[in-house]
Amino acid sequence: MSINVSIGKASKRQTKKFTFPHIYVILFAFVTMMAIASLFVPAGEYERVEGPMGRMMINPEVFSFIEGEQIGIMGFLTAIPNGMVGAAPVVFFTFMIGGTFMVLNRTGIIAYGVDRLTRTFMKQKVMVIPVLVVTFSMITAFIGTPELSLVYVPILIPLMIKLGYNRMLATGVALTSTTGGFLAALTNPGTVGLSQQIAELPIYSGVGFRLMVLATIVLSSVLFLMFYAKKLENHPEQMEYKELVSDEKEKTYEIGSRGKVAGFIVILMFIGMIYGVLNFQWDFIGLAGYFLAMGIIVGLVAGLSGNEISEAFNQGFQHVLMGAMIIGIARGVSIIMEQTQMIDTIIYGLSHAISSLPSSITVLGMLVTQGLFNFFVPSGSGQALITMPIMIPLADLVGTTRQTAILAFQIGDGLSNIIFPTSGYFVATLAAAKVSYGKWVKFIFPLLIAWFTIGCFYLVIAHAINWGPF
Template identity: 50%
Template structure:
């Protein structure tokens, strides 16, 4: 006799459940739980805090001391997520605002206009769309240091890429790999290079020439790697890591005069954002306020009513809700370590281990030490304030230039941002792209290894020539 239908369905459900990858909330919850357990194992300790050259709080590297253990209990574990959301409020607000602003621009047909122009430009040569977009996104990020914009890029470029026969992985890769290549090479990134150089006593944005070479090489590696995958998917859709997508042509669209002026206004406002971040060193909340104007002004020019603008903001908020939640939940791991007072102990242990090595090994060890620390504190400026007061004098002791130490910090902080699940904006971008973390790892790990190999070579050369 055959198996009853209900039993067959039950077996299929069980097999499906076994194959499903855990939800991102579950992954982050496990990470937070592990951090809580570490507070019972790792000794508590602290550095004294002093004022940095730009008025922010940083650590005194010679002041570390052991203190009484304060392990995180069940209540502390449960409240870590609300605290994480509070601490990540600027990132969460930024995510909501840019989601809302770009929903308004879509409603005003400004995004559709941009996609239409790109489609016309690359219609007969789609092979160029991947490297061009990667270099554009990388260029923006290397100047203003906002890889969080990848959250916005994906929904903008996805319709275009699907119409050319690419997939969701290609869209996510263009946005994430492009922004992180620029963020890591960082010509004038105020959040990493600017903060680190001020702490280290170096001229602001000095060493730009060598970093420009790094920018070209790192971005080119990303462009070639992503292009190779994208063209494979276009030729053989069954090889896509995200499954077959509905391939539709970009619909016919004829922009009216007001929409064209709205598009010009949006481009002008975005260019103004880049300039203001570079020259005025705007923080994330200031940029969020600017994005409100970037959404509202072009919408009014395009002829949208106040009510339509408000409703479009609501639609945009809904679209990025999961991404914003992930940013706050991911922050909870750092909250647990801070409450358990083990963060400074981890910093002390890592820096002490690095200091025992010869200079040609120390510079590489700095890279991997910073990468490890980035798992716990996925914030470029936050890491700079914690690590550079230690790494700068350590570089002097072992015979490494401070400029090279900052470069090691950039590499260690940058590349791992699109690998570690504690990186909020990265996991938010994957959520918006509807890509599971394990599938992303299958795609990104070979590129990550290529990047890390290039980083080691760049650091060894910088150390050999005494780059300063």
């Protein structure tokens, strides 16, 4: 009898379902691993010189190993708080987005817009996917702000639910469109523009070839998401988050004249944001202030009182709190690396690994290297300032073009943005959408393989045709 009982208990333990760790646990584990790695990876340093727009970049010809700083107990314990401080611009940008969209929600503008879109696409509801993905991808391809996925998710979730889908599809539309547009950006100032300045190429040259890459990436995203949507339609029993499906699909939403004027102002201010990013290179602090102004102006025009606007902002802050925290915690990984001066050593080792590859596949090695390095430095412009001064002369050495090296950087950086938990805006978007990291990885992995294959295909072509500045 006792033997049977023990076997039964063992069987129960063996069949216990695996639970994916909380994103806080995953990020803390990465911070811990970086702290341990700092004990074995020697500190190194490239000489810094002034680059485009006065920003410091590395001199690839001068590298030396140095006496590094040990992280210590207090350094480890303060890595996450220091990460919060270092990521403050993005954190406050996230808070302002949450607050502004809660104001818009209280005015009824979002419900009205979602209702209109639902009625427009109800007969061919799957067609909303290409419309949204193409639109969002083009916006990001020009201004280079994949963080706009945080803006889109609060609108897409109620829209997709009213159409009979779920929040995973809404999250997929927001993230694949912004990441795809960033991956194959046409005029992104922080990646394409900065890299071409470092490479001494005409700014935004090569746009025709990148447009082909963008079109293929967007097409693959649309097909992937439409296939998933059709799967949900044909097998509704497989749909997750069923508790969110609305029972009020026939309810109509109307807003008064003040609400319609406020909605028009939202559209104008969104266009103004794109103009500001392109022409004035607004950073996250500037964008945070802009969204704050949007929330206040739209709220007042729509007829909300000062107290109502303030309470709406408070609710919005609470809604995105976890996402904002994730951004700061993820920054803790970089803090460890900066304090122990590991970053230059890592890029030094990766560049030597690439240079040992046959010239015909060096460009593919660049893609993989940029993707891996993005784990440590998830900032596109920051990565450009660190890696491009090395990758450009390496491209000259192995006989590929500088334009091709920049494309490898774009693709590698963009691909990993949608999967690495150290990419703050990405995991913040998941948190805002209440989609677990584990389920997201399972969902998006097939598309990542497709994107990687597309990237390799175009890089091989670019190398074969000796793709030049134009």
